Amino acid sequence: MSDEIMNGAESLVRTLLSNGVEVCFTNPGTSEMHFVAALDHIAGMRSILALHENVATGAADGYYRMTGKPASTLLHLGPGLANGLSNLHNAKKAGSGVVNIVGEHASTHIELDAPLTSDIEGIARPVSHWVHTSKSVATVGEDAARAVQAAMTAPGQIATLMLPSDTAWNEGGVAAPAAAPPAPALFNEDLLEDAANSLTGPDALLLLGGMALTEENLTIAGRIAAQTGCALLSEWSNARQERGAGRVFVNRVPYPIDVALKVLEPFKRIVLVGARAPIGFFAYPDKPAILTRDGADILTLAPAGSDLDAAMVALCDATGSTQTPPAHITEPAQRERPTGPINLESLATLISRAIPENAIIVDESVTSGRAFAPATKAAAPHTWLNNCGGSIGYAMPAAVGAAVACPDRKVMCLTGDGSAMYSNQALWTMARENLDITVLIFANRSYQILRGELTNVGVQNAGPRAMDMLTLDRPTLDWVQMSRSMGVTAHSVSTCEDLEAALEEGLSSGKANLIEIVL
């Protein structure tokens, strides 16, 4: 095929490739068939089929977090985009860059209001930073380049490009050349001196988020803490944090309001780098939503999207910490091997012992997992990804994306049963793509978190009809059959010994496997 004569779909694929977009997570339909055909004869784009769009969008989120490069998704019209919306919400909150390509009816067909016609831009807008519909085949290439630029804008943005099918099939496409990603904004340099001066002693807090949690920046944070005596914390939900033995340990602001208030109470001066001022996940009657003490002096040195690396280096310098050995370096510590029935403590220990060197942990263990963070602090070095948008069903799709991004690393996916059900279709893609993922399902057979929340919002003595809305045990979900139905090896365990054996077998198998842990 000559570069001179191409249709719109071909110009789109060539533009994505020349701008570094090399993966497409997709569930296509009729209106995307020319894009599928272009993927077929233009080499270089790895296309990965998902059986539900929320798997595709969640995978793009996980992929970005591990590569810093956007993947594309290919989605079928408004409803296909709608199906992927909640994991785009999560990706948006995580600061992940994603390029959504959404098929649209041919321009002449939209006015006929066919069954699949909908307001696609309207569906896209609430979860997208950038929305555009290609107007003609000649501009598809440059539209795609702009979409990639938007997705690459720090910390990473959601770009959604609608491709009417006639602009895909008409000839006259022009591939746009490679463009450099936009540079991040500067941090607030005018606040640097104030920030450095405020970080003195244990009533000062350096609160980190986003790319301030890279290994390099954690080391800097450790130096600053050692030099100034300030405390370190991260946000509750982190897109990506480097952790484990030999690294600077930074705890998360806790999720439960009362605990968070207590943890944050000492801090009179707070410096934010890549983090926002701590607030509650939800509002509760008669409880504060702002978690810092009244009158706390909060300085936003570097908001999300600004150059966090530069901010950390500058802060290190301004506090005179550049030569200070970092505090809070985690010593390796093998936890004692637990036995007998599994409880949350022994579960955390077993996971900590099992984490392979350089593993990626995708964490959506909403209730069961609150004990994991401290328990795993001294595990082998690893990368930890949280759900940043709070919409459940993120973990298995994000694990798919992380495994595609890092084929030489092992992925552990920690998820509650309620969350996993939301996007169980991800298991099929794990099997199909031979991904090295070990999925741990914490089967407490309820929306356990909501039982606590019912009380937290002030509901006393909930009756059977309410409790029935929070339980998943009638019928019991059988995750072993669920997993095998989609081609993923699976075991169910209820003792520490069995879990240890299953983890060893699964993690060494090099392929997708699932362990149901009955709690």
Place this chain on the structure above:
Amino acid sequence: MSDEIMNGAESLVRTLLSNGVEVCFTNPGTSEMHFVAALDHIAGMRSILALHENVATGAADGYYRMTGKPASTLLHLGPGLANGLSNLHNAKKAGSGVVNIVGEHASTHIELDAPLTSDIEGIARPVSHWVHTSKSVATVGEDAARAVQAAMTAPGQIATLMLPSDTAWNEGGVAAPAAAPPAPALFNEDLLEDAANSLTGPDALLLLGGMALTEENLTIAGRIAAQTGCALLSEWSNARQERGAGRVFVNRVPYPIDVALKVLEPFKRIVLVGARAPIGFFAYPDKPAILTRDGADILTLAPAGSDLDAAMVALCDATGSTQTPPAHITEPAQRERPTGPINLESLATLISRAIPENAIIVDESVTSGRAFAPATKAAAPHTWLNNCGGSIGYAMPAAVGAAVACPDRKVMCLTGDGSAMYSNQALWTMARENLDITVLIFANRSYQILRGELTNVGVQNAGPRAMDMLTLDRPTLDWVQMSRSMGVTAHSVSTCEDLEAALEEGLSSGKANLIEIVL
């Protein structure tokens, strides 16, 4: 609890109940806990838990089609609504009334931009006819009454009410009284004489849709056809059609463009009652999208949402057909019992033979099922529901809603494997609620329809990377394990004999069961 002191959530539940909304399909979260508590202590609302919101919204669609009354859904913030969006799209296109109750953060919490904060109204608008956020506890009751009125507006509309959690938990709620549903608009009476005059002979067509396909209206259509010699057709996708032996048979406008063009070619004069002028599902290069012949005279006697019963009675009268015995009454005809391996023809015959008297057929057999409509025309009398919005994953959720609506009728759910994967979580609700549903999965292990569409849009000689995006056989989905994992009995069959036995066992069991038909 006194009627005088109630919180907003309680006023909402009481208002829904007094306005005839008696079922709530739900997946709640923290921000909906007061609504859950209200459901607990106020009797009368059946709450049905779904493990994914698209099951809840699809069930509400099926429920409305079988009762003519809206159900409520209870969804968790923007992402929960987003997850249910594609089946709301389908419900909107079907003319189904649904009342969505979507939890929102407390008013004071929204500005803090918590992880789950999103533009909920923006997410709701593309699939809703009516969108409103309650501003204070005092107005929640009247807001709910307006939502029900909107949902009941003919033919049925999507109403989405956001309930900030403080308006739910604050005291001062006022339940709104019962209100009569709004009357449908008149049909176009000024076109009646023209319409009656144009329905003469075989080049005239009476095209029916929506509530023009009730048993009574079909009988009227049969009289008009007998009297005038006009042809009868329905839209390709019908929200609900009464069919089977003893009823007037009305064929659907075919889905494939070329076939549809040929079927519609003879008609110079077309009268629409509850139907829209036929257009293609998709646009294809070099093919027309308007399926009627050039210059066809198309009269919209009664648009969707107008009084179709009155239009049919008036048209019957104006054509002088009131005493004419109806044409096209289907004679009972038992088809011969097929044997051996299953093919699409024997499959259609076996389904036709198995349809129980008064069954509800929920049909999403996108490719496999095109032969079903003619094959089942002489089956026992039954009701047939199509997917009207084209977003796959509608059938199993809609079957849940139909079974909840009609506990004394058997439901058969016909779905392709690709479609069924989209909302497989519906199986769990079928088991949990002891619903009398027999699910038939047509396992062709591909997005079979797209193989044809690839050619239809002009792509010749698709290569392996393209075909890989259309196949589901690597790994093979095992629907028996999938179904059993969620508590639903299942069998896999590949011969006519086994399918016949499985249908007999499943349909007589009175509970949810699944048959995987390997094609």
